[in-house]
Amino acid sequence: DEVAIFPGSSTGVWRYHATVHKGDRARIVEMPRSYLGPIIKVNQGEKIRIRFNNAIPEVSIVHWHGLHVPAIMDGHPRYVIPQGQSYLYEFEVKNRAGTYWYHPHPHGRTGPQVYGGLAGLFLVSDAEEQAVGLPDGEYDVPLVIQDRTFEQDNQLVYLSGNRMERMTGFLGDMIMTNGMPDFTLPVSTGAYRLRLLNGSNSRIYKLAWEDGRPLTVIGTDGGLLEKAVQRRYVFLSPGERLEIWADFSDNPVGYKTSLVSLPFETGGMDGGRMGHGMMMGGRMGQNLLLPNGAAFSVFGVNVTQPVQTTYRLPDKLSEIGPARPRDAVNYQNPRRFYLTMRHMQWTINGRVFQMEEVADDEIVGLDTAEIWEFNNTGGGMMSMPHPIHLHGKQFRVIERAGVFHDGYVDEGWKDTVLLMPGERARVLVNFSDYPGMFLYHCHNLEHEDMGMMRNYYVK
Ligand code: C2O
Ligand code: CU
Ligand code: CU
Secondary structure (H helix, E strand, C coil), X not given: CEECCCCCCCEECCCCCCCCCCCCCCEEECCCCXXXXXXXXXXXXXXXXXXXXXCCCCCECXXXXXXXXXXXXXXXXXXXXXXXXXXXXXXXXXXXXXXEEEEECCCCCHHHHXXXXXXXXXXXXXXXXXXXXXXXXXXXXXXXXXXXXXXXXXXXXXCCCCHHHXXXXXXXXXXXXXXXXXXXXXXXXXXEEEEEEECCCCCCEEEEECCCXXXXXXXXXXXXXXXXXXXXXXXXXXXXXEEEEEECCCCXXXXXXXXXXXXXXXXXXXXXXXXXXXHHCCCCCCCCCCCCCCCEEEEEEEEEECCCCCCCCCCCCCCCCCCCHHHCCCCCCCEEEEEEECCCXXXXXXXXXXXXXXXXXXXXXXXXXXXXXXXXXXXXXXXXXXXXXXXXXCEEEEEEECCCHHXXXXXXXXXXXEECCCEEEEXXXXXXXXXXXXXXXXXXXXXXXXXCEEEEEEC
């Protein structure tokens, strides 16, 4: 497909297209001027039927990131289909209201396919959310953040194939929002619900408002928090979502600000300033123009007109309740996962992905709650941030030990948890409803493609 990302020229991309048949009750919102797929809107409890027709010249399959669905509906790479074939998805949406998304999941090709344009939002609403009365319509804004590199002729450039580049992951030198470079959001003097998705392959954002106001976070991967929390900055790693309350009612028309990514040290080898300046010296194939941890503007905000009515931030957003680690069957002895490099290969507990393989310590009981501990402390200089994602389940982060205490929002439901080098986190997961084989993996898509992914089996 061709998209006019830059005026007067067209860029070759891959794109999800939706055809809605007569009589369907589907609610589809196209992303204008973008390679991104349409936004799929559903209510909790609805049954959806989506037929995926693969029209690209390689195998693919669609994964519903964050959704709680049966194993055969989850887009495991064992279900890939070649060009010309189709896969029928039918499931009931059980998730709470929230910002979920969909993207391809063929083993070894997820990075290039997402990079090529295959990704879209999947927004779930429910009665609880509707009762709160959050900003709606044009005040509810999806913002998909990604990075891309373009050649002279405005075509996308992916990795050269260099192994070191794949070790660090793809980093583009242009920041895109909703598929557009230099994106500016025109707003009124009112309050907004901004739904952020980091749809980048590898880049981590340390988000903050340029004008110094705190970030008011109202939701995470698995929907609304109980109440809003404020942070000076928040990390958003690949796969993660963040819902922000942004109120411009005290700003005059003509006011401009932006959402920025603050500089940070990744403490590792991915082009963050530390790895960069020290032993790697820029020889690792990382992006020298815009390394991970560089400072830049993500998108601008321009206050363009006054409004009469504006939304108020509710004291209470939803009912979540406390996480109960003592409900876990392994409360005394969490299941531990070490994120390490072996033989120039990222691994989880020393293993890499094998399509049908499940190790003894990767089998969990149906309808049991467990504590899983992810540990990114053993790497030294050969370490990197790893956003770890579980398929099919939302979890609670119950404990975190590390360096960036103030940069995470662990108050709500999550499906992806970022572990900076030197960090360790414990999550509480309930393996409810659906037996079968699911994935857990690093959501740095190049790490995932290299095999930093494993199956877990619910029995
Ligand atoms: Cu969005 Cu298996 O991931
Ligand atoms: Cu997923
Ligand atoms: Cu990783």
